[in-house]
Amino acid sequence: MKFWHIAVKDLKVRVRDKSAFVVLLIIPMVMIIVLGTVLNWAGSSFTANVTLVDLDHGDMARHLTQDVFASPQLADLLVVTTVPSEAEARTLVEQGKTGAAVIIPAGFSSGVTAGTKVSIIVLGNPDTPTQAGVIRNIVESFTAEVQRRQLAASIAIRALQQSGAVPPQRMQEAVQGVVAEVSTSQQTGTVSVATTTQEGVKVPRALDYYAVGMALLYLIFTANTGTEGMLEEQRQHTLSRVLTTPTSRAQVLLGKLVGIFVIAALQFTMIIVLTRLLYRVNWGASVPAVIVMAAASVLAGAGLSTLVTALARTPEQASSVGPAVALIYSLLGGTMWPVYNMPAWMNSMSRLTFTRWSVEGFTSLMVNGGGVSSILRPVGVCLAMAAVFLFISLMVLNRNYR
Amino acid sequence: MLVEVKDLTKRFGKLTAVNDIHFSIPAGEAFGLLGPNGAGKTTTVSMMCGLVAPSSGDVVIDGHSILHDPMAVHRSIGVVPQDIALYPTLSARENLTFFARMQDVPPSMLTSRVDAVLDIVQLADRQKDHIETYSGGMKRRINIAVGLLNQPRLLILDEPTVGVDPQSRNSILETLKELNRQGMTLLYTSHYMEEVEFLCTHIAIIDHGRVIADGTQRDLRLQAGNKDIISVQLVREADGAVRDRLAALPGVDTVELRDKTIRIATDQGRSLLAGIISALDDAGCPVSTIDVKEPNLEDLFLNLTGTSLRD
Structure with a gap:
């Protein structure tokens, strides 16, 4: 239980620091309302720019361009532009003026009706992978639906032939009827409805997003000040004194970590409660899921700052390096702006930050309203990162002793 | 012997801070380690406390090796570092209670031990005040009190009177002398000759990381040939x-x-x-x-x- 006594002592020291209250709570709350208001993205929702090229002009092509891409259900999600040629569409993609181009080749509709192999080309802009992904998903849903209905028609015709229920002289008329029925069914618009409910397309309000972002940013700051306390203890020789008692380095590290965890968890909880009450932030329907995601994030943040402290030689060094690391994690991890607006390389790099996974977990809870099982992946990544940070910290501290 | 320092050496890169030091301290003795600043006293003490790993050699205290069983050694010692090692925003009582817990003082004895050491250093009336409000001499006394919490078999004091006014210094030395009379073994490092002469029965003189003379006060005077x-x-x-x-x-x-x-x-x-x-x-x-x-x-x-x- 020594670690607990160390944690309680740290809490007492922190609570008596009046300026800590301002840093821990007041500033994050102000930042959330400022960023949430000023950086409120248009319509509070994600939009994808799509360029259509219809070289087919058949029924199927018209169905995709008008009933799917121009449907009222996708009106808030898509900004659709039509160009006459594939070359023009490619130019727009290369110039980064569209998220993706969808090219429907000549003979597409007749090919579908005849059951021959046809394909739609989707040209994605690598700089906006999320937009390209959304558009590709819509097209894939459409083609899957078409294939399903082709199959249904073919099975129905074969069944008619085998059953003998329809006289041979009337078979041609019956086949035309099945095809007409399938064709009518295709025009019900069910394809487009399926695409709009895909996960990852919806995004939270800006205020909600920045509540998560600022909570994570200030979590790292709080953890930093907690671990700087360890260097401060080195400076005032209390750490050495503790190590001359029957207390191991691991117990000291655990005590420090628990102290940081408790302070950061209190801060995180207060931010969640206050943003809910004051700014009506939607943190999702599952309280346990929010707690689990917050706990994993706090552990990862505490682990990161413990590592920074272990590597720093002086409190001054930790004070300058800590905020820099916090900002890098914040910028790269999507706490200042959404990761789907980042270039592809930055988007990939952001996966190395625990903040990215925390943001993903929290926004998933906000948008999709799932429970703990829906955030196992981001929680797992955060915990794994925390374990790695702490393991390295312990190694470094033991090396420093030698 | 309560303490055996065996061929202790510490190198920091090319610098040899402590060079093949060895001495022993019987139980109940007040042992002085006398030497100028930078002689290697603090490095020696740090190795004895397990804060710095020796490059070679070992320290055995109360039958336990600092290399192989540091926790057992830590249970036998109390340490008073050269610097004031206290939490300034906590009260004296809060500091003492915290360190008593770190020293494995049983919960049932926590209050009585804290009271006892506050009485020894005569600061019971200021126990609720934050350390940051104390004078230098009072901080020094609480610094010593922390080392006494676990009633150690060996109390290690590393220049405990640095920066203290003469009145507080006398009070500290008298307190330590009384503790030694009651049977506590002391290891006292200092560059103040008068302090070591007043307090210690056995003295080792250290310079440039080596013990250059070792014995009782009388032995050392005879060694001087004066x-x-x-x-x-x-x-x-x-x-x-x-x-x-x-x-x-x-x-x-x-x-x-x-x-x-x-x-x-x-x-x-x-x-x-x-x-x-x-x-x-x-x-x-x-x-x-x-x-x-x-x-x-x-x-x-x-x-x-x-x-x-x-x-």
Whole structure:
């Protein structure tokens, strides 16, 4: 239980620091309302720019361009532009003026009706992978639906032939009827409805997003000040004194970590409660899921700052390096702006930050309203990162002793 | 032996801070480690406490090796570092309670032990005040109190009076002397010769990471080869007969006579005073003043190293 006594002592020291209250709570709350208001993205929702090229002009092509891409259900999600040629569409993609181009080749509709192999080309802009992904998903849903209905028609015709229920002289008329029925069914618009409910397309309000972002940013700051306390203890020789008692380095590290965890968890909880009450932030329907995601994030943040402290030689060094690391994690991890607006390389790099996974977990809870099982992946990544940070910290501290 | 320091060496890169030091301390002794700043005292103490890993050698305290069973060693020792190692925004009582928990003081004894050490350092009336409001001397006393919480078999004190006013210093030294009288073993490092002479029965003198002399105070004075000097100021000038009479006294090595001053070298110091005064009185030479100067550790250090302890 020594670690607990160390944690309680740290809490007492922190609570008596009046300026800590301002840093821990007041500033994050102000930042959330400022960023949430000023950086409120248009319509509070994600939009994808799509360029259509219809070289087919058949029924199927018209169905995709008008009933799917121009449907009222996708009106808030898509900004659709039509160009006459594939070359023009490619130019727009290369110039980064569209998220993706969808090219429907000549003979597409007749090919579908005849059951021959046809394909739609989707040209994605690598700089906006999320937009390209959304558009590709819509097209894939459409083609899957078409294939399903082709199959249904073919099975129905074969069944008619085998059953003998329809006289041979009337078979041609019956086949035309099945095809007409399938064709009518295709025009019900069910394809487009399926695409709009895909996960990852919806995004939270800006205020909600920045509540998560600022909570994570200030979590790292709080953890930093907690671990700087360890260097401060080195400076005032209390750490050495503790190590001359029957207390191991691991117990000291655990005590420090628990102290940081408790302070950061209190801060995180207060931010969640206050943003809910004051700014009506939607943190999702599952309280346990929010707690689990917050706990994993706090552990990862505490682990990161413990590592920074272990590597720093002086409190001054930790004070300058800590905020820099916090900002890098914040910028790269999507706490200042959404990761789907980042270039592809930055988007990939952001996966190395625990903040990215925390943001993903929290926004998933906000948008999709799932429970703990829906955030196992981001929680797992955060915990794994925390374990790695702490393991390295312990190694470094033991090396420093030698 | 309660403490055995065995061939202890510490190198920091090319610098050898402690070079093959060895000494032992029996239970109940007040052992002084005397040396100038930078001699290697703090590094030696840090290795004894397990804060710094030795490059070679070992320290065995109360039968436990600091290399192989540091936790057992930590249970036997109390440490008073050179610096004030306290939490400034916590009260004295909060500091003491925290460190008592770290020292495995049983919960049932926590309050009584904290009360006891506050009484020893005479700060019970200020126990609720934050350390940051204390004077330097009071902080030093609480710093020592922390080392006493677990009633250690060995109390290690690393220059515990640095920056303390003379009154507080005397109080601290008297407290430590009393603890030693009660049976607590002390290891006291200092560059203040007077403190070590006042407190310690056995002394090791350390310089440039090596122990250059080791023994009781008397042993060390003999090592220095210096004699006690008795200076006698007479009311009027004496002659050669007076000098010869004094030289014939048992225990007197040499007698120098110059005008009204006589300088007598001896190994027996103050015990000769009565005989000298009596002999001078018999010779009709009344004494104006008489003074005895005993050789000290400063002289020994000067003899051994050619430099002063405070250089």
